[in-house]
Amino acid sequence: MFIRRPLSLCLFAFSLLSLPGTAIAADCRASQHNVAFATRLVALADREYREFNGHRIGDDGHLLKFGSAESETELLHDPVSGEASPTQSGRFAWRRVWEYWITLGRHVDGEPLHRKLVFVPELLEDPGTRERTREIELAKVLEGLVAEDDRVRSALREAAVRAALNDSAWSAAFISFLMDRAGLSGEQFRYTATHSDYIKAAFDGSDSYAYRACDPATVKPRIGDLLCYSRGNRPLKRFADWTRAVQSSRFVSASHCEVVIDVDAPARKIDTIGGNVLQSVARRRLRLNEAGVLSRNHSPEIFPQAEEKDCLTSKYCKRQNFNLQYWSVLLQLK
Structure with a gap:
């Protein structure tokens, strides 16, 4: 039976569908995604x-294994045997x-x-110098390295690069590396050294973009998704904070993202x-709640982080x- 509904009610419903948050929520409930790409990633x-x-x-949240670090000359490992191997491309971490x-x-x-x-x-x-800390680009340092001995010149160049790596946050470069190797184009992913750049691109909602922005408090993670946290002095603590912040043309936010590689629902x-x-x-393991979304047990608001200074000044x-x-x-793979 056809039921006539008031025009005002229809307009109200349409206005809800027009809201960005409502549209995002609807898209995030999509059941299909690029399984082949997710598996490759x-x-x-x-x-x-x-x-x-x-x-x-x-x-x-406790460290189970301490592996190699960014500036070390420890050998890379064979991914199958788990043994250190001098034949891996690049050789060192x-x-x-x-x-x-x-x-x-x-x-x-x-x-x-x-x-x-x-x-x-x-x-x-x-x-004891009181000179202020300064920065110099790696390109200028490499240009200024002059040595007649090839071994000395090579050692200085490698030392300069290792120092620059140690002084540069590279987590977004790591994500960009994976996306490049997985075959995404510049239209499908925003290649950048800053996580918030490609997060904002997911909020912008281009049809060609590989990811959409979703709320990890309500959306179940899937393999191939990117799970992200906000950090710094003014972290974006909730998804709603992100939806407001990304509207700014000068948006930037200290953040970090990781690839979801396994989901064990049971x-x-x-x-x-x-x-x-x-x-x-x-590699990090995180908990889900009974609804299959990220547990609130990982929130600093529920369980405040221990004071690092206590480990320096206290017996315990x-x-x-x-x-x-x-x-x-949560950046959900489309």
Whole structure:
């Protein structure tokens, strides 16, 4: 039977559908996604973690395994045997991080050599100097390295690059590396050294973009998704904070994202892999609640982080929970 509805009610319903948040919520309930791409991305991330010999973080936020770090000359590992191997491309952990930047440079011109070295003039000679900290681009440092001995010149160049890697946050470069290897174009993914750039692109909602922005408090994660947290002095603690913040033309926010590589619904657990986590590539386990979405147990608002200074000044030291973050946006693979 046809029921006539008041025009005002119809207009109200239409206005709700027109709201960005409502449209986002509807899209995030989509059941289909690019399984083939997700599988490829997961395999790439897992292989990178294995080759790097990265850290492992448990669902309680405690460090289970400490692996290789960004600036070390530890050998990369064979991803199958788990043994250190001198035949892996790049050979060392630091050289693999440099490869992340080189890959990003194929999409963002000059990005690798824009890395900066942090220094204090005369600090080597005078430990008490009050000179302020300064920065210099890697490109200028490499240009200034002059040595007749090829070995000396090569050693200086490698040392400069390793120092620049140590002074540069590379987690977004790691994500860009994975997306490049998985085959995404510049229209499908925003290649950048800043996480919030590609997060904003997901909010902007281009049909060709590979990801859409969703609320991890209400949307179940799937393999191939990117789970992100906000950090810094003014973190965006909830998805609603992101939806407001990205409206600014000058939007930028300190953040970090990791690839969801496994979803164990019966156990209510997911595994993620991210770069530059404690200066390494890390595999992390997180908890889900009974609804299958990210547990609130990982929120700093529920369980405040232990004070780091207590471990320095007190006899007792509470183990730090590395999973306590404002996990406030999920980039869902379309």
